[in-house]
Amino acid sequence: MSDKSKSANGNNTDADEPLSSRCDPASYEPKWIKYWEDNKIFSKHPSASPEKFCIVIPPPNVTGSLHMGHALNTTLQDALVRFNHLNGRDALWIPGMDHAGIATQNVVEKRLREEGTDRHALGREKFVERVWEWKNQYHDNIKGQLEKMGASVDWSRERFTLDAQCSLAVRTAFKQLFDEGLIYQDYRIINWCPRCKTALSDIEVEYVEEDSFFYHIKYPVKDSDEFLEIATTRPETLLGDAAVAIHPNDERYTHLHGKICILPLVNREIPIITETYVDMEFGTGALKITPAHDPNDFTIGRAHGLPEYVMLTEDGHITADYPAYAGMDRFVARKKIIEDLKAAGLFIKQEPYKHSVGHCYRCSVSVEPYISLQWFVKMKELAAPAMQAVRDGRTRFVPERWAGVYLDWLENIRDWCISRQLWWGHRVPVWDCKDCGTRSSSIEDLHKCPKCDSENLSMQEDVLDTWFSSGLWPLSTLGWPDKTDDLKLYYPTSVLVTGFDIIFFWVARMMFFGLKFGGDVPFRDVFIHGIVRDETGKKMSKSSGNVIDPLKIIDIYGADAMRFTFLYLGSLGQDVNVSEDRFKTGRNFCNKLWNTARFILMMAPDAPRKSIKELDQSVLELKDRWILARYSAVIKQTGDLMASYDLNEAAQGVYSFLWHDFCDWYIELVKRPIREATPEAAAAMKAILHHILRGTLVMLHPFIPFITEEIWSSLPGTEDSILEAGWPEVDWKSDEESVARIEFLQEIVRGIRDVRAALKVPPAKKVAVAMLTHGDKEKIKTLEEASGFISDMAAVEGITVEKPLGEGVRAMSAISAGVEIFIHYEVEMSEEEIARLMKKEKQALNDIQYCENKLGDEKFISKAPREIIEKERAKLAGMMEDLKKIKDRLAFLGANGK
């Protein structure tokens, strides 16, 4: 073990202690967290590298703890950051958290309720103090979780959306928008959560289809015995009705133009108005107008100058204006009103009806369209450049389809309601002078009216939508509005990694704020990943009871195992389904890597650190040239895939190389020769083992940082973190010939193993093998040169090539890769062999038929590309050859090959 790991872990000072046969993440993961932190590995910014790579973290809410979605998000970002670092870039990842206005206020209020009190009893100041306490506690919790996942964030630059820098950014942005007239206050209908008692923006409402009723009610026409039949899903709102609207062309109602209705139960006289908005086909064609409680009615009401009767209180009860129902909950009132209508003979019928009802995205209570005084951001002017930037490709979505979602939304965007009737958040930085009436926005707290110098000022009570400060995140994390070096160096950031669920909430807002205040897009790429679901594909949620705690997975399998599993299973932009058991995929892989390293260190504890180019080329054999060629190909491939965000393919590629090429074949091939070869050849093999192990560790480091550090530190001559090792060089030419020859040999070995398994030859028992190619010189050459390969890999002793079996020699044959292979055995088993050969024969006949048909098709020959035709011909020739050998053997065995 190197000095650094000893210093990082006071418990393990025995340098001679070999790696244990099971990798135990708990024994080293904490050590590396501490090492990274103590050595400020992630905080050396700006670094000397002129190439900058920067990610700002999607700040987790300080409401609680991180879930699987965060774990996936963190894994992807960390892999990108470490990859870029390894590739020599100045890779900066800025962490932080979000104050999460409503969400956090809700959890603290819930806590207060449990204590038998509420925020009003505490008062604003004390309450906000309580929330800060909560924030501090959960901040530490979340920070610890990010560390445990191995997040390579630069904690020295941590931000909180409510800290001084963010506050400055919020006030600066607000004041500028206010002064430019892009922020305004108005008395309008907004979405109101009666439980949170605050306004919500349009996208903070979640619509859920619900079974409800369509209620038909009679509205008596004044001075007549006629009734107008209206249909509504919300009968209780009739208390606030200001009119009934009909379509001007609706002949059923022409005679009612200009008449008055008597509002049932309330006895208010309301006009019958004509409106083209009304759909004659829908319902009864008569629409009750409740301007204060329905967005459409609001618009119609304003157009017709109707009064806006507010019939609900802030918490969803009937106002005192309607004594019969005053103080009643809205849903209770609905029932009561229907009863009363029935009693009055004004109720006609109710029909089952499905419609979607809006719910608060934070507390799920159904929201009320509610008229109130709120602050808004004018969106049209801000949205235009944000759309243009994506159309121009200045910001690119990965996968691309999300650009459409983003653009659609911005195209149809409406003004953004930014005021919230909460206490936790950035207070709207606007002051009114009580003397001269001047209203001003200010960055500093205002103590004096700028116009009349009066100190009699009042600040707005409301706070801002939490997404207002989140929208400034890429700017505020880099120091805006100050003109910092960070801003110059790292803005625009390289990529934003997030889930599709916050494209509107967050991505779009950062885009238009970034363009408005930062003068450029906030990030070049937006990498949208899927969400983590349970093994049946259901969303994880507390109420479904199917959540898996990332910390639990880390405890059981280790952070690397969790990370690798996400990467291995989650393909680009798709959701990833997991169960606890599934994380074994990553655990097993880490264990494989661990044992690979352990074995290499046992076989070659002090390998020469010669570069591969310096090796004596003459001692290299086919297997060596093959693995070096494969290794170089994987380096190239992995780098390309990472650069295009295909982390899944990248991880699978390295996995398959390490496990199947390197371990299953190369290491197995080296085991015997490394002891028996000349010192030069053995040294070369050892050098190759170390070379590839090192490079593979580096390639895997972005995915599984802990175990790669741990193994790296055990290798001779490693002083620094593996993060400083640099991405492996492609140092070997591609070598198709070696690859093809090894693949041929692998097929031969599999053929022999297949027969061995069929004959139930014990694995340790060596068998003699004779191989006939019937004169194929290339094959003969390869087989002769590689007899060691075959004997090592298939437990063979005594190989002959191109020497027919003598009379009376018992053998079972296999046909593989165009070679007839005879495995000597003592027992008479021709029945079994015949069965196997006949099965193969049938298959070969099928395949040949198919191939011949194809090649006999004139259209195919005339239209298909030449190389495809050649390939088909070669394939057919090979199969014919195999078939002939099968038939001959069957004939020899006395079975009549058909």
Added chain:
RNA sequence: GGGCGGGUAGUUCAGUGGGAGAACGCUUGCUUCACACGCAAGAGGUCGUGGGUUCGAAACCCACCUCGCCCACCA
């Protein structure tokens, strides 16, 4: 009403024009001196359905079925 994504092995999913792949699970055999969290050999798929384009379709086009998601001022 509009849009998007999925339907491929028992399961979870890769696979954008040349005879279907992985991981897990399953069967069989192995305490082969790195790893049983392992090794080896296997079984397992009319690639949702129906048309079309093409010499050739799991892939491209159209329609439909089905599951999921998003958007919309669905009284």
